[in-house]
Amino acid sequence: MPVVTNVEDLRQIARRKIPRAFFEFVDHGSYDQITLGANREELKAIRFRQKVLIDADNRSLSTTMLGEKVSMPVAIAPTGLTGLIHGDGEILGARAAEAAGVRFCLSTMSICSIEDVRAATKAPFWFQLYVFRDRGFSESVIERAKAAGCTALFLTVDLPMRGQRHCDIKNGLTVPPRLTARNAIDVASKPAWALGVLMGKRKSFGNVDVYLKNKRGIWAAGKWGADNFDASLSWDDVNWIRKLWPHKLVIKGVLDVEDARRAADMGADGIVVSNHGGRQLDGAPATINVLPRIAEAVGERIEVLMDGGVRSGQDVLKALALGAKGCLIGRAFLYGLGAMGEAGVAKTLSLIAEELKVSMSLTGVRAIEDITRDILFDYGEDRRRNI
Numbered sequence: 001m002p003v004v005t006n007v008e009d010l011r012q013i014a015r016r017k018i019p020r021a022f023f024e025f026v027d028h029g030s031y032d033q034i035t036l037g038a039n040r041e042e043l044k045a046i047r048f049r050q051k052v053l054i055d056a057d058n059r060s061l062s063t064t065m066l067g068e069k070v071s072m073p074v075a076i077a078p079t080g081l082t083g084l085i086h087g088d089g090e091i092l093g094a095r096a097a098e099a100a101g102v103r104f105c106l107s108t109m110s111i112c113s114i115e116d117v118r119a120a121t122k123a124p125f126w127f128q129l130y131v132f133r134d135r136g137f138s139e140s141v142i143e144r145a146k147a148a149g150c151t152a153l154f155l156t157v158d159l160p161m162r163g164q165r166h167c168d169i170k171n172g173l174t175v176p177p178r179l180t181a182r183n184a185i186d187v188a189s190k191p192a193w194a195l196g197v198l199m200g201k202r203k204s205f206g207n208v209d210v211y212l213k214n215k216r217g218i219w220a221a222g223k224w225g226a227d228n229f230d231a232s233l234s235w236d237d238v239n240w241i242r243k244l245w246p247h248k249l250v251i252k253g254v255l256d257v258e259d260a261r262r263a264a265d266m267g268a269d270g271i272v273v274s275n276h277g278g279r280q281l282d283g284a285p286a287t288i289n290v291l292p293r294i295a296e297a298v299g300e301r302i303e304v305l306m307d308g309g310v311r312s313g314q315d316v317l318k319a320l321a322l323g324a325k326g327c328l329i330g331r332a333f334l335y336g337l338g339a340m341g342e343a344g345v346a347k348t349l350s351l352i353a354e355e356l357k358v359s360m361s362l363t364g365v366r367a368i369e370d371i372t373r374d375i376l377f378d379y380g381e382d383r384r385r386n387i
């Protein structure tokens with residue numbers, strides 16, 4: 001059993017365990033990966049203000065997200081194709097989240113379906129919606145999410161068309177796939193991964209398959225998704241979805257103050273400040289940089305969540321200090337899953353919880369609700385003088 005001290009350790013294990021095409025699908029970003037890098041760099045650049053002799057005992061991480069009690073202000077982000085990173089990946093992720101007392105958000109483009117995840121867990125989970133040109137799909141999938149008791153719908157709005165990831169093209173991870181000798185050798189050298197995926201409940205996009213009532217396989221369902229993506233999605237559609245969904249509605253993929261205000265005006269309950277983990281508009285700002293002004297503009301009216309580059313409890317604490325009510329983790333979840341399945345996701349969550357607790361103690365805050373910008377180090381004049 002390797003010694004795992006942080007999420008980066010899980011990333012390194014995942015890199016060894018899963019085929020390169022799938023690891024890079026998770027790890028990389030779009031185009032020149034400027035935004036992907038910025039998400040991490042800008043989080044790293046923030047410094048805490050250390051406080052001492054403040055009775056660092058008994059820190060509590062429990063709080064609420066979207067009005068639901070959670071053990072810490074972290075949830076698992078929706079990620080497509082997760083059942084190919086590890087067999088039954090979505091079920092394992094949802095189970096680990098349930099055990100840790102945090103929420104799991106299932107992607108429209110998941111491998112395991114809404115019903116699969118519902119059958120495998122008891123806790124409420126959230127559902128993420130991509131709107132396709134075939135509006136019947138959205139209506140039916142929303143009904144299925146309601147029937148499964150999902151408590152929040154995350155409408156992803158930053159993907160009217162897909163940003164290009166060079167690695168996916170080079171690795172043949174395209175629709176249709178390009179099978180190369182290198183891929184075949186790579187897959188053959190990862191038998192544990194292959195067996196896990198083969199033994200998994202599903203091998204195609206579960207939610208789409210159920211809707212299309214067919215078993216034509218992952219590439220047919222993937223092609224349907226690619227052909228059906230609706231680039232004309234607009235604010236009017238938010239109205240339509242708001243009418244269909246009676247529970248919490250969250251707009252995911254907001255980076256602009258005006259858009260955040262509009263989301264609040266249209267009756268959204270929350271937004272996720274997100275650049276899709278640097279997978280869409282390359283050159284968009286790091287989420288941590290736009291978070292403060294968005295939180296200031298709408299944080300009193302709706303819940304502001306953030307994702308992008310969050311790999312540790314320290315990152316979560318920084319986001320909370322700058323106005324987020326909670327964070328979503330995408331890659332940190334997938335690295336844990338790829339490394340060790342359910343135990344790996346549990347490890348990611350426990351690492352983040354422990355890091356968050358220690359960092360809260362060292363910055364002198366007792367409870368999540370006490371976290372303010374005051375815990376961040378202010379360089380003031382020094383930065384301008386380059387000290």
Ligand SMILES: Cc1cc2nc3c(=O)[nH]c(=O)nc-3n(C[C@H](O)[C@H](O)[C@H](O)COP(=O)(O)O)c2cc1C
Binds near residue numbers: 027109128279307309
């Ligand atoms: C492999 C992968 C697949 C993703 N698929 C989806 C998806 O299906 N729907 C969605 O709204 N966001 C998707 N995202 C974006 C995540 O929900 C989240 O915004 C992003 O991963 C956060 O950045 P992080 O990975 O640095 O934590 C995906 C991200 C990754 C890494």
